[in-house]
Amino acid sequence: MHLPEGPARTLTWAILITAVGNGLYLAGVVLFLTRAVGLTGTSVGIGLSIAGLLGLGAGPAVGHLADRIGPRTIYLVTLTAEALATAALALVHDFGAFVVVATVVSIAEQGSRAVRGALIAQVGGRGRAHLRGYLRAVTNIGVAVGAAGAGLAIQHDTYTAYLALILADAVSFLLAALVIARIPPCPPVRGVDDGRGIRRGRLDIPYLGVTGVYGLLSLQYPVLAVVLPLWIVTHTTAPAWLVSPLLLTNTLLVVCLQIRAGHRVESIADGVTITRHAAVLLAGGCVLFCASAAGPPIVACLLLVVAVIVHTLGEIGQAAGEFELSFNLAPDHAQGRYQGIFGMGTGICVAAAPALLSVLCIDWGQPGWILLGGVLLGAGLAVGPAARWAQRTSAHLVDA
Known part of the structure:
Protein backbone atom coordinates (compact mmCIF):
# COMPACT_ATOMS: atom_id res chain seq x y z
CA MET A 1 0.00 0.00 0.00
CA HIS A 2 1.55 3.30 -1.14
CA LEU A 3 0.34 6.52 0.44
CA PRO A 4 -1.31 8.92 -2.03
CA GLU A 5 0.16 12.37 -2.55
CA GLY A 6 -0.97 15.83 -1.50
CA PRO A 7 -4.29 16.42 0.29
CA ALA A 8 -5.27 12.78 -0.25
CA ARG A 9 -2.34 11.72 1.94
CA THR A 10 -3.41 14.15 4.66
CA LEU A 11 -6.96 12.79 4.51
CA THR A 12 -5.60 9.25 4.75
CA TRP A 13 -3.75 10.02 7.98
CA ALA A 14 -6.84 11.64 9.47
CA ILE A 15 -9.03 8.67 8.63
CA LEU A 16 -6.44 6.24 10.02
CA ILE A 17 -6.44 8.16 13.31
CA THR A 18 -10.23 8.08 13.61
CA ALA A 19 -10.26 4.39 12.63
CA VAL A 20 -7.94 3.51 15.50
CA GLY A 21 -10.20 5.48 17.83
CA ASN A 22 -13.27 3.72 16.46
CA GLY A 23 -11.59 0.37 17.06
CA LEU A 24 -11.10 1.31 20.70
CA TYR A 25 -14.70 2.52 20.91
CA LEU A 26 -16.33 -0.47 19.23
CA ALA A 27 -14.45 -2.93 21.41
CA GLY A 28 -15.18 -1.09 24.64
CA VAL A 29 -18.40 0.92 24.47
CA VAL A 30 -20.82 -1.92 25.27
CA LEU A 31 -18.64 -3.11 28.14
CA PHE A 32 -18.32 0.46 29.42
CA LEU A 33 -22.09 0.91 29.42
CA THR A 34 -22.89 -2.47 30.96
CA ARG A 35 -20.03 -3.10 33.40
CA ALA A 36 -19.06 0.47 34.29
CA VAL A 37 -22.33 2.42 33.95
CA GLY A 38 -24.60 -0.48 34.92
CA LEU A 39 -27.03 -0.61 31.98
CA THR A 40 -28.33 -3.98 30.80
CA GLY A 41 -27.21 -5.43 27.50
CA THR A 42 -30.77 -5.25 26.18
CA SER A 43 -31.13 -1.57 27.05
CA VAL A 44 -27.80 -0.79 25.39
CA GLY A 45 -28.92 -2.55 22.21
CA ILE A 46 -32.26 -0.73 22.20
CA GLY A 47 -30.58 2.61 22.88
CA LEU A 48 -28.04 2.16 20.09
CA SER A 49 -30.80 1.18 17.66
CA ILE A 50 -32.88 4.25 18.57
CA ALA A 51 -29.85 6.51 18.23
CA GLY A 52 -28.86 4.96 14.92
CA LEU A 53 -32.30 5.46 13.40
CA LEU A 54 -32.63 9.04 14.68
CA GLY A 55 -29.21 9.94 13.30
CA LEU A 56 -29.83 8.71 9.76
CA GLY A 57 -31.44 11.94 8.56
CA ALA A 58 -28.37 14.00 9.41
CA GLY A 59 -26.39 12.84 6.37
CA PRO A 60 -28.29 14.67 3.60
CA ALA A 61 -28.71 17.84 5.70
CA VAL A 62 -25.05 18.10 6.69
CA GLY A 63 -24.00 17.06 3.20
CA HIS A 64 -26.01 19.96 1.79
CA LEU A 65 -24.08 22.35 4.06
CA ALA A 66 -20.84 20.85 2.76
CA ASP A 67 -21.95 21.52 -0.82
CA ARG A 68 -22.71 25.17 -0.01
CA ILE A 69 -19.80 26.02 2.30
CA GLY A 70 -17.12 23.46 1.43
CA PRO A 71 -16.55 19.91 2.76
CA ARG A 72 -13.27 20.60 4.53
CA THR A 73 -14.79 23.30 6.74
CA ILE A 74 -17.88 21.28 7.64
CA TYR A 75 -15.77 18.17 8.27
CA LEU A 76 -13.82 20.10 10.90
CA VAL A 77 -17.13 20.95 12.58
CA THR A 78 -18.46 17.38 12.52
CA LEU A 79 -15.19 15.93 13.82
CA THR A 80 -15.29 18.37 16.73
CA ALA A 81 -18.92 17.46 17.36
CA GLU A 82 -18.01 13.75 17.37
CA ALA A 83 -15.25 14.42 19.91
CA LEU A 84 -17.54 16.34 22.28
CA ALA A 85 -20.44 13.89 21.93
CA THR A 86 -18.23 10.85 22.51
CA ALA A 87 -16.63 12.46 25.57
CA ALA A 88 -20.13 13.16 26.90
CA LEU A 89 -20.64 9.41 27.30
CA ALA A 90 -18.51 9.76 30.42
CA LEU A 91 -21.43 11.68 31.98
CA VAL A 92 -24.02 8.97 31.29
CA HIS A 93 -25.54 7.34 34.38
CA ASP A 94 -28.98 6.17 33.21
CA PHE A 95 -30.81 4.94 30.12
CA GLY A 96 -32.41 8.28 29.21
CA ALA A 97 -29.12 10.15 29.24
CA PHE A 98 -27.52 7.34 27.25
CA VAL A 99 -30.13 7.59 24.48
CA VAL A 100 -29.73 11.38 24.26
CA VAL A 101 -25.93 11.26 24.09
CA ALA A 102 -25.88 8.27 21.74
CA THR A 103 -28.27 10.10 19.41
CA VAL A 104 -25.98 13.13 19.29
CA VAL A 105 -23.05 10.79 18.59
CA SER A 106 -25.03 9.18 15.77
CA ILE A 107 -26.00 12.54 14.24
CA ALA A 108 -22.39 13.71 14.28
CA GLU A 109 -21.21 10.37 12.87
CA GLN A 110 -23.71 10.39 10.00
CA GLY A 111 -22.86 14.00 9.22
CA SER A 112 -19.15 13.20 9.15
CA ARG A 113 -19.78 10.27 6.84
CA ALA A 114 -21.60 12.41 4.28
CA VAL A 115 -19.06 15.24 4.45
CA ARG A 116 -16.18 12.79 4.22
CA GLY A 117 -17.67 11.45 0.99
CA ALA A 118 -17.83 14.97 -0.44
CA LEU A 119 -14.24 15.67 0.65
CA ILE A 120 -13.05 12.43 -0.94
CA ALA A 121 -14.82 13.47 -4.16
CA GLN A 122 -13.01 16.82 -4.22
CA VAL A 123 -9.61 15.59 -3.10
CA GLY A 124 -9.67 12.44 -5.24
CA GLY A 125 -10.91 14.02 -8.46
CA ARG A 126 -11.43 11.43 -11.17
CA GLY A 127 -9.78 8.81 -8.96
CA ARG A 128 -12.21 9.38 -6.09
CA ALA A 129 -13.66 5.86 -6.19
CA HIS A 130 -10.13 4.40 -6.08
CA LEU A 131 -9.26 6.70 -3.17
CA ARG A 132 -12.36 5.61 -1.29
CA GLY A 133 -11.38 1.96 -1.76
CA TYR A 134 -7.89 2.76 -0.48
CA LEU A 135 -9.38 4.50 2.55
CA ARG A 136 -11.60 1.50 3.25
CA ALA A 137 -8.50 -0.69 3.49
CA VAL A 138 -6.82 1.88 5.74
CA THR A 139 -9.93 2.01 7.93
CA ASN A 140 -9.84 -1.76 8.41
CA ILE A 141 -6.21 -1.55 9.50
CA GLY A 142 -6.97 1.21 11.97
CA VAL A 143 -10.00 -0.51 13.48
CA ALA A 144 -8.01 -3.74 13.90
CA VAL A 145 -5.19 -1.87 15.66
CA GLY A 146 -7.65 -0.07 17.92
CA ALA A 147 -9.55 -3.24 18.79
CA ALA A 148 -6.29 -5.00 19.65
CA GLY A 149 -5.25 -2.11 21.87
CA ALA A 150 -8.62 -2.15 23.59
CA GLY A 151 -7.89 -5.68 24.75
CA LEU A 152 -5.33 -4.31 27.20
CA ALA A 153 -7.95 -2.11 28.86
CA ILE A 154 -10.61 -4.81 28.81
CA GLN A 155 -8.29 -7.15 30.72
CA HIS A 156 -8.27 -4.68 33.64
CA ASP A 157 -12.10 -4.63 33.71
CA THR A 158 -12.32 -1.37 35.67
CA TYR A 159 -14.33 1.83 35.26
CA THR A 160 -11.13 3.80 34.65
CA ALA A 161 -9.95 1.40 31.94
CA TYR A 162 -13.26 1.49 30.06
CA LEU A 163 -13.50 5.28 30.42
CA ALA A 164 -10.00 5.58 28.96
CA LEU A 165 -11.19 3.80 25.79
CA ILE A 166 -14.09 6.24 25.36
CA LEU A 167 -11.95 9.32 25.97
CA ALA A 168 -9.21 8.03 23.66
CA ASP A 169 -11.78 7.79 20.88
CA ALA A 170 -12.87 11.38 21.59
CA VAL A 171 -9.26 12.55 21.41
CA SER A 172 -8.81 10.74 18.07
CA PHE A 173 -11.46 12.98 16.51
CA LEU A 174 -9.69 16.11 17.74
CA LEU A 175 -6.35 14.85 16.41
CA ALA A 176 -7.99 14.07 13.06
CA ALA A 177 -9.44 17.59 12.96
CA LEU A 178 -5.96 19.05 13.46
CA VAL A 179 -4.73 16.95 10.53
CA ILE A 180 -7.68 17.91 8.30
CA ALA A 181 -7.00 21.58 9.05
CA ARG A 182 -3.81 21.20 6.99
CA ILE A 183 -5.87 20.57 3.85
CA PRO A 184 -6.49 23.82 1.94
CA PRO A 185 -10.14 24.96 2.09
CA CYS A 186 -12.21 23.37 -0.67
CA PRO A 187 -14.57 25.91 -2.27
CA PRO A 188 -18.04 24.75 -3.27
CA VAL A 189 -18.32 23.36 -6.79
CA ARG A 190 -20.15 25.76 -9.10
CA GLY A 191 -23.79 24.90 -9.67
CA VAL A 192 -24.78 24.26 -6.08
CA ASP A 193 -27.38 27.06 -6.15
CA ASP A 194 -28.83 26.43 -9.58
CA GLY A 195 -32.21 25.23 -8.27
Missing part, protein backbone atom coordinates in the same frame (compact mmCIF):
# COMPACT_ATOMS: atom_id res chain seq x y z
CA ARG A 196 -32.14 22.11 -10.40
CA GLY A 197 -29.49 20.58 -8.19
CA ILE A 198 -31.53 21.19 -5.05
CA ARG A 199 -34.60 19.68 -6.63
CA ARG A 200 -32.71 16.65 -7.87
CA GLY A 201 -30.99 16.19 -4.51
CA ARG A 202 -34.41 15.63 -2.97
CA LEU A 203 -36.30 13.92 -5.76
CA ASP A 204 -33.74 12.08 -7.87
CA ILE A 205 -35.81 8.91 -8.02
CA PRO A 206 -33.36 6.96 -10.25
CA TYR A 207 -30.50 7.69 -7.83
CA LEU A 208 -32.73 6.64 -4.96
CA GLY A 209 -33.37 3.42 -6.89
CA VAL A 210 -29.64 2.70 -7.06
CA THR A 211 -29.42 3.55 -3.36
CA GLY A 212 -32.20 1.08 -2.58
CA VAL A 213 -30.53 -1.72 -4.51
CA TYR A 214 -27.24 -1.20 -2.68
CA GLY A 215 -29.20 -0.96 0.55
CA LEU A 216 -30.42 -4.51 -0.01
CA LEU A 217 -26.88 -5.62 -0.80
CA SER A 218 -25.75 -3.97 2.44
CA LEU A 219 -27.71 -6.58 4.36
CA GLN A 220 -24.57 -8.69 3.99
CA TYR A 221 -22.39 -6.43 6.16
CA PRO A 222 -23.62 -7.70 9.58
CA VAL A 223 -23.44 -11.35 8.47
CA LEU A 224 -19.91 -11.91 9.77
CA ALA A 225 -20.01 -9.64 12.82
CA VAL A 226 -23.51 -10.46 14.09
CA VAL A 227 -24.87 -13.65 12.52
CA LEU A 228 -21.75 -15.79 12.15
CA PRO A 229 -20.90 -16.08 15.88
CA LEU A 230 -24.49 -17.05 16.71
CA TRP A 231 -24.66 -19.47 13.78
CA ILE A 232 -21.47 -21.25 14.80
CA VAL A 233 -22.51 -21.83 18.41
CA THR A 234 -26.17 -22.70 17.75
CA HIS A 235 -26.25 -24.53 14.41
CA THR A 236 -22.84 -26.06 13.71
CA THR A 237 -20.41 -28.46 15.35
CA ALA A 238 -17.50 -26.04 14.85
CA PRO A 239 -15.77 -24.68 17.99
CA ALA A 240 -16.70 -21.19 19.18
CA TRP A 241 -13.06 -20.05 19.10
CA LEU A 242 -13.18 -20.23 15.30
CA VAL A 243 -15.07 -16.91 15.23
CA SER A 244 -11.97 -14.82 15.94
CA PRO A 245 -9.71 -16.21 13.16
CA LEU A 246 -12.61 -16.04 10.71
CA LEU A 247 -13.15 -12.35 11.42
CA LEU A 248 -9.40 -11.77 11.18
CA THR A 249 -9.41 -13.49 7.78
CA ASN A 250 -12.10 -11.08 6.61
CA THR A 251 -10.10 -8.06 7.77
CA LEU A 252 -6.86 -9.22 6.15
CA LEU A 253 -8.55 -9.96 2.83
CA VAL A 254 -10.18 -6.52 2.75
CA VAL A 255 -6.88 -4.82 3.54
CA CYS A 256 -5.01 -6.79 0.88
CA LEU A 257 -7.58 -6.85 -1.94
CA GLN A 258 -9.85 -3.78 -1.68
CA ILE A 259 -7.42 -1.44 -3.43
CA ARG A 260 -6.75 -3.96 -6.20
CA ALA A 261 -10.47 -4.43 -6.76
CA GLY A 262 -10.96 -0.67 -6.98
CA HIS A 263 -8.35 -0.35 -9.72
CA ARG A 264 -10.40 -2.74 -11.86
CA VAL A 265 -13.36 -0.35 -11.81
CA GLU A 266 -12.91 2.55 -14.22
CA SER A 267 -16.50 3.28 -15.27
CA ILE A 268 -20.10 2.86 -14.27
CA ALA A 269 -20.29 -0.21 -16.51
CA ASP A 270 -17.35 -1.71 -14.61
CA GLY A 271 -19.10 -0.90 -11.33
CA VAL A 272 -22.23 -2.70 -12.47
CA THR A 273 -20.25 -5.74 -13.61
CA ILE A 274 -18.23 -6.13 -10.42
CA THR A 275 -21.37 -5.68 -8.31
CA ARG A 276 -23.14 -8.40 -10.27
CA HIS A 277 -20.22 -10.77 -9.76
CA ALA A 278 -20.10 -9.80 -6.08
CA ALA A 279 -23.77 -10.70 -5.66
CA VAL A 280 -23.10 -14.16 -7.07
CA LEU A 281 -20.28 -14.61 -4.55
CA LEU A 282 -22.42 -13.36 -1.66
CA ALA A 283 -25.20 -15.76 -2.62
CA GLY A 284 -22.65 -18.57 -2.86
CA GLY A 285 -21.38 -17.68 0.60
CA CYS A 286 -24.91 -18.00 1.96
CA VAL A 287 -25.16 -21.50 0.49
CA LEU A 288 -21.85 -22.46 2.11
CA PHE A 289 -22.92 -21.07 5.49
CA CYS A 290 -26.11 -23.08 5.13
CA ALA A 291 -24.17 -26.26 4.36
CA SER A 292 -21.90 -25.81 7.40
CA ALA A 293 -24.77 -26.90 9.66
CA ALA A 294 -24.31 -30.48 8.50
CA GLY A 295 -21.36 -32.77 9.11
CA PRO A 296 -18.65 -33.32 11.73
CA PRO A 297 -16.56 -30.47 13.19
CA ILE A 298 -13.75 -30.72 10.62
CA VAL A 299 -16.22 -30.44 7.73
CA ALA A 300 -18.05 -27.56 9.40
CA CYS A 301 -14.76 -25.72 9.96
CA LEU A 302 -13.65 -26.14 6.35
CA LEU A 303 -17.01 -24.99 5.00
CA LEU A 304 -17.01 -21.96 7.29
CA VAL A 305 -13.50 -20.95 6.23
CA VAL A 306 -14.41 -21.20 2.54
CA ALA A 307 -17.72 -19.42 3.18
CA VAL A 308 -15.99 -16.48 4.86
CA ILE A 309 -13.46 -16.19 2.02
CA VAL A 310 -16.19 -16.27 -0.64
CA HIS A 311 -18.35 -13.83 1.32
CA THR A 312 -15.43 -11.44 1.80
CA LEU A 313 -14.59 -11.46 -1.91
CA GLY A 314 -18.22 -10.56 -2.56
CA GLU A 315 -18.06 -7.81 0.06
CA ILE A 316 -14.95 -6.34 -1.57
CA GLY A 317 -16.53 -6.39 -5.03
CA GLN A 318 -19.74 -4.82 -3.79
CA ALA A 319 -17.82 -2.01 -2.09
CA ALA A 320 -15.82 -1.28 -5.25
CA GLY A 321 -18.97 -1.08 -7.35
CA GLU A 322 -20.80 0.94 -4.71
CA PHE A 323 -18.05 3.56 -4.57
CA GLU A 324 -18.05 3.98 -8.36
CA LEU A 325 -21.81 4.34 -8.74
CA SER A 326 -22.47 6.44 -5.64
CA PHE A 327 -19.93 9.05 -6.79
CA ASN A 328 -20.38 9.04 -10.56
CA LEU A 329 -24.17 8.96 -10.65
CA ALA A 330 -24.22 12.10 -8.49
CA PRO A 331 -23.66 15.67 -9.75
CA ASP A 332 -20.31 17.16 -8.77
CA HIS A 333 -21.92 20.24 -7.23
CA ALA A 334 -24.04 18.13 -4.85
CA GLN A 335 -21.72 15.32 -3.78
CA GLY A 336 -22.23 16.03 -0.09
CA ARG A 337 -26.00 15.84 -0.30
CA TYR A 338 -26.00 12.79 -2.56
CA GLN A 339 -23.47 10.93 -0.42
CA GLY A 340 -25.67 11.73 2.56
CA ILE A 341 -28.71 10.33 0.76
CA PHE A 342 -26.80 7.21 -0.26
CA GLY A 343 -25.49 6.71 3.26
CA MET A 344 -28.94 7.16 4.74
CA GLY A 345 -30.45 4.59 2.38
CA THR A 346 -27.85 1.95 3.07
CA GLY A 347 -27.81 2.91 6.75
CA ILE A 348 -31.50 2.08 7.13
CA CYS A 349 -30.89 -1.43 5.81
CA VAL A 350 -27.77 -1.92 7.92
CA ALA A 351 -29.69 -0.78 11.02
CA ALA A 352 -32.49 -3.25 10.31
CA ALA A 353 -30.17 -6.09 9.31
CA PRO A 354 -29.21 -7.51 12.75
CA ALA A 355 -32.81 -8.12 13.78
CA LEU A 356 -33.86 -9.28 10.31
CA LEU A 357 -30.92 -11.62 9.81
CA SER A 358 -31.26 -13.05 13.30
CA VAL A 359 -34.76 -14.18 12.39
CA LEU A 360 -33.82 -15.38 8.91
CA CYS A 361 -30.56 -17.18 9.60
CA ILE A 362 -30.75 -18.12 13.28
CA ASP A 363 -34.46 -18.72 13.90
CA TRP A 364 -35.31 -20.09 10.44
CA GLY A 365 -31.93 -21.76 9.99
CA GLN A 366 -30.93 -23.16 6.62
CA PRO A 367 -34.00 -21.95 4.65
CA GLY A 368 -33.24 -18.44 5.89
CA TRP A 369 -29.73 -18.57 4.42
CA ILE A 370 -31.13 -19.62 1.05
CA LEU A 371 -33.66 -16.79 1.16
CA LEU A 372 -30.96 -14.26 2.05
CA GLY A 373 -28.80 -15.52 -0.81
CA GLY A 374 -31.71 -15.08 -3.20
CA VAL A 375 -32.29 -11.50 -2.03
CA LEU A 376 -28.61 -10.61 -2.47
CA LEU A 377 -28.47 -12.23 -5.90
CA GLY A 378 -31.63 -10.44 -7.02
CA ALA A 379 -30.30 -7.09 -5.81
CA GLY A 380 -27.05 -7.63 -7.68
CA LEU A 381 -28.89 -8.37 -10.90
CA ALA A 382 -31.02 -5.24 -10.40
CA VAL A 383 -28.00 -2.91 -10.22
CA GLY A 384 -27.60 -2.81 -14.00
CA PRO A 385 -31.15 -1.67 -14.85
CA ALA A 386 -31.11 0.80 -11.94
CA ALA A 387 -27.81 2.34 -13.04
CA ARG A 388 -28.93 2.62 -16.68
CA TRP A 389 -32.13 4.34 -15.55
CA ALA A 390 -30.09 6.82 -13.52
CA GLN A 391 -27.77 7.46 -16.47
CA ARG A 392 -30.64 8.11 -18.88
CA THR A 393 -32.24 10.66 -16.59
CA SER A 394 -29.08 12.45 -15.42
CA ALA A 395 -27.98 15.18 -17.79
CA HIS A 396 -25.06 16.01 -15.50
CA LEU A 397 -23.46 12.60 -15.97
CA VAL A 398 -20.32 12.16 -18.00
CA ASP A 399 -20.14 8.44 -18.66
CA ALA A 400 -16.65 7.11 -18.20
